[in-house]
Amino acid sequence: MSSAPEHLLNSVASITEQRQLQSLASSLIETIEQTMGVDQVAVINVGDVPHFPQMMSSSGFALGLSPLPPCVQACVERGEVILCELTTPCKVALPIKMNDVVVKVLLINDIEPDEAQITMLRAFSRIYENFARVVQDSQTDSLTGLLNRKAYDARLFHMFTCIRNETRRAPYFWILTFDIDFFKKINDTLGHLYGDEVLLKLSRIMRECFGSDDAQFRFGGDEFVVLLDNKSQHEVEVLCRQLLQQAATIYHEKIGPVTLSIGIAALNLEDNPASVMMKADKALYFAKENGRNRWAFYHQLIQQGDMLPPHIDDDIELF
Numbered sequence: 470m471s472s473a474p475e476h477l478l479n480s481v482a483s484i485t486e487q488r489q490l491q492s493l494a495s496s497l498i499e500t501i502e503q504t505m506g507v508d509q510v511a512v513i514n515v516g517d518v519p520h521f522p523q524m525m526s527s528s529g530f531a532l533g534l535s536p537l538p539p540c541v542q543a544c545v546e547r548g549e550v551i552l553c554e555l556t557t558p559c560k561v562a563l564p565i566k567m568n569d570v571v572v573k574v575l576l577i578n579d580i581e582p583d584e585a586q587i588t589m590l591r592a593f594s595r596i597y598e599n600f601a602r603v604v605q606d607s608q609t610d611s612l613t614g615l616l617n618r619k620a621y622d623a624r625l626f627h628m629f630t631c632i633r634n635e636t637r638r639a640p641y642f643w644i645l646t647f648d649i650d651f652f653k654k655i656n657d658t659l660g661h662l663y664g665d666e667v668l669l670k671l672s673r674i675m676r677e678c679f680g681s682d683d684a685q686f687r688f689g690g691d692e693f694v695v696l697l698d699n700k701s702q703h704e705v706e707v708l709c710r711q712l713l714q715q716a717a718t719i720y721h722e723k724i725g726p727v728t729l730s731i732g733i734a735a736l737n738l739e740d741n742p743a744s745v746m747m748k749a750d751k752a753l754y755f756a757k758e759n760g761r762n763r764w765a766f767y768h769q770l771i772q773q774g775d776m777l778p779p780h781i782d783d784d785i786e787l788f
């Protein structure tokens with residue numbers, strides 16, 4: 470265990486260098502491992518926390534903790550540090566809170582901490598909480614509470630990494646991009662505030678339609694993106710149908726039901742972030758130009774000859 474002040478300060482500084490929630494959790498684990506001389510540390514999610522990575526674990530000792538052991542449950546319910554019974558798979562459970570709700574639990578297995586060590590662990594988890602809030606705020610759209618454009622690159626990169634490492638197989642990842650049809654008319658007819666209300670209601674509908682594994686973004690204006698994780702094409706179609714049906718429940722007699730146009734592209738090994746977004750955008754424009762209030766899959770448009778494949782398209786655009 471190294472507790473020299475300069476080492477401690479460097480460890481804390483390394484936590485605050487992180488700009489992603491996932492690397493922030495790894496950094497917390499690493500700091501605790503180094504400063505306390507332990508190697509069985511994990512940060513696990515509790516409850517439905519869509520914006521957080523699912524689980525981090527250094528040695529894997531906490532992987533697959535289901536159901537949660539009583540000490541973790543007690544930590545969540547009481548929001549306090551719990552020293553666990555020897556029979557449980559961890560020795561100490563510390564709550565990590567966001568807005569006073571326990572969203573994660575820090576578990577350590579190979580330590581029976583004294584008062585000073587508990588104080589230090591509490592301080593580490595508070596530094597994590599404070600910085601996680603800063604990172605989360607910087608990645609959140611202030612009107613809807615969805616993720617913003619800034620958070621998108623890291624999520625998409627993570628998906629490509631999963632495909633390249635073959636931890637999951639394409640084409641079960643999809644990018645879905647959509648915007649509200651004639652949103653300008655909604656604003657012009659009923660005012661900007663009503664337009665904001667529509668955006669807010671639509672974001673609530675998105676949360677109900679999509680799962681916590683599906684990262685949901687507002688890119689700005691009336692443009693939204695969802696990265697769908699582990700879905701068949703049929704499941705994607707079901708989700709699109711639901712989204713359109715639910716959006717239509719936002720209704721005003723002067724403008725009728727809200728409708729959306731949706732473009733969808735599968736993430737494949739040969740794609741890169743720019744090419745996959747370009748495909749989804751092209752499918753969206755096709756949906757717009759062909760009646761709106763509908764979805765279009767890029768690969769189907771190519772297969773059906775409704776759109777030219779990129780290289781032919783690019784050659785033509787050159788002239």
Ligand SMILES: Nc1nc2c(ncn2[C@@H]2O[C@H](COP(=O)(O)OP(=O)(O)OP(=O)(O)O)[C@@H](O)[C@H]2O)c(=O)[nH]1
Nearest residue numbers: 648649650651652653654656661664665689690691
């Ligand atoms: N209420 C509100 N309006 C916004 C916001 N950001 C952008 N807008 C407006 O959203 C409208 C976007 O319109 P467009 O997407 O260009 O066009 P559209 O009317 O939706 O037409 P189509 O997309 O072709 O169906 C513009 O009028 C913007 O001023 C916002 O935060 N709130």
